[in-house]
Amino acid sequence: MTRNGIHHVTAIAGPTYRNLEFYGGILGLRLVKKTVNFDDPGTYHFYYGDEVGSPGSILTFFPWEHVAPGRLGIGETQETVFRIPAQSLGYWTHRLIAHGVRHEAPEKRFGETVLPFRDxxxxxxxxxxxxxxxxxxxxxxxxxxxEHAIRGFHGVSLLLKEEGATGTILTDVLGFTRIGQEGTVVRFKAEGASIGGIVDIRVAGGFLPARMGAGSVHHVAFRAADDAAQAEMVEKLARNHGIRTTEQKDRNYFRSVYFREPGGVLFEIATDEPGFAVDEPVTTLGQSLKLPDFLEPRRDEIEAVLPQVA
Structure with missing residues (x-):
């Protein structure tokens, strides 16, 4: 089965309490998984999404208490965009103002009204x-x-030196089609994707390179229905583009491979399977700290160093 579009976006954040308050409280996303960075288990890994953490709704964070701010630049995801019902724009404008959230005036992009803001x-x-x-x-x-709640991702925009090689991977490997251009922004849409279906490439030439830190997107993950679909994409990357991915990594809730696309952004291909209810019921998603089996023997040690959260 072919399933295209964005699976999740992973970013770097500052203090844990602030991240939870903003995304759970102000934006109203569900915390669907509270776990740790499997490669750095002294750090939380928060997953936010819809009720079940559907692919295309998942925004994840590595929160570090004292991380330095990032710097936007070439080779980075510039913006992450959520979907809201058209009639909810006024509601959200007032909500951002009421909570003191930095935002800009609404603007038109490809015929749609978009409200930019910052966390x-x-x-x-x-x-x-x-x-x-x-x-x-x-x-x-x-x-x-x-009636005003967020309905998953609309898409992401990438800030790149040029469009060509990255656009080719989007269309040849990841199931997107180039559908238009406005100024220096080229839009790609994933066929059949209702959420997480848009990637915009903003061509910026010789702008400064990105520097990772708080507020930076670490990587963008794209959907593969299952292991077979993922393997096919991996093979096509190697055959048609000379790009090798990492070995498959089991992230408990999906299985992943990673590669650096030609523009410098870290891409992931993540399976839709098995999902976030694999280790706790849907009704209690995100309420307790979940660890992979290989880290469970270290639970007491890990819990002792993690910041306390509700």
Missing amino acids: PDGMRLALAAVPGIGDEAAWTDGDIPA
């Missing part, structure tokens, strides 16, 4: 007002009415 670490975010999605299912467990 407390300076991460560039936006809300795209999308017609006709008001009846889609939405997660709500707070003060945001269901």
Whole structure:
């Protein structure tokens, strides 16, 4: 089965409490998994999304208490964009103002109204007002009415020196089609993707290179339905583009391979399987610290060094 689009976006954040308050409280996303960075288990790994953490709704963070700010530059994801119902733009404008969230004036992009804003670490975010999605299912467990709740990702924008080689990988390997251009921004859309279906490439020439830190996107993950689909994409990357991925890594909730695309952005290909309910019921997702089997014997040690969160 072919499933295209963005699986998740992973970013770097500052203090844990601030990250939880912003994404769970102000944006109203569900914390679907509280675990650790499998490669650095003294650091949390938070996963936010819709009710079940559907591919295309998942924004994840590595929060470090004292991380230095990042610097936007070439070879980085410039902006992560969520979908909201078109009629909810006014609601969200007022909500951002009420919570003191840095934001810009709404603007038009490819015929859509978009509201850009920043999180407390300076991460560039936006809300795209999308017609006709008001009846889609939405997660709500707070003060945001269901009719205004976020409906997963709209897409991401990449800040690159040039479009060519990256665009070819998007179309040849990752299931996207080049659908238009406005100025220096080229838009790609994943066929059949209702959420997480947009990648914009902003061509910026010889701009400064990116520097990772708080507010930076670490990587963008793209969907593969299963191991077989992922293996096919890996083979095509090597055969058609001379790019080798890492070996497959088991992330408990999906299985991943990673590669650096020609523009410098770290890409991941993640399986839709098995999902976030593999180690806890949907009703209690994100409520307790979950560790992979190989880290479970170190639970007491890990919990002792992690910041305390509710």
